[in-house]
Amino acid sequence: MKQKIIICGAGRVGISITEHLSNEGFDITVIDSNVDAIQKVTELYDVQGVLGLASHPNVLEDAGINDADMIIAVHNLTRLILLLVILQNLYFLLLQ
Numbered sequence: 547m548k549q550k551i552i553i554c555g556a557g558r559v560g561i562s563i564t565e566h567l568s569n570e571g572f573d574i575t576v577i578d579s580n581v582d583a584i585q586k587v588t589e590l591y592d593v594q595g596v597l598g599l600a601s602h603p604n605v606l607e608d609a610g611i612n613d614a615d616m617i618i619a620v621h622n623l624t625r626l627i628l629l630l631v632i633l634q635n636l637y638f639l640l641l642q
Contacts, residue, residue, distance in 0.1 A: 548573040552609050554600035554630060555620035556583035561590070563618060568593055575609045601629045 549572050553560050556578035564587055568574050574593040577600040578584050584595035598605035600619065611617070611634070619630045 549615045550575070550610060550613055551616045551618060552577065552606070552611065552614045553618045553620065554578075556580065556587045556595075557620065560618075560620040561587055563620060564591055564593055575614075577605060577609050601633070603633060606633060 551567055551572050551574050553564055553567075553574060553576045556564070556576050560576065560578070564574055564576055568591040574591070575596060576584065576587050576593055577596045577598060578587075579597065579599050581597055584597050587593060588595040594609075596605060596609045598608070600606065600609075600621075617630065617634050
């Protein structure tokens with residue numbers, strides 16, 4: 547079974563990570579609040595896109611956080627990344 551990875555952020559770094567992991571055959575879902583960025587990444591690579599803010603629990607659920615093996619947060623806002631780490635830890639604690 548493929549590892550499921552959620553990538554939060556479809557900017558330059560997020561797209562670069564998406565490209566590499568997609569080419570390796572991982573099951574990738576990309577979250578971004580920019581519709582153009584989601585459209586671009588889903589057209590370029592065999593990935594799923596979720597439009598929204600990765601700091602919102604319902605967006606993370608739509609992206610499949612319950613089944614995710616890994617979350618990669620790539621964003622220029624440090625506080626968003628810290629919030630994602632907290633949410634990720636809560637989800638994984640609740641699933642155990």
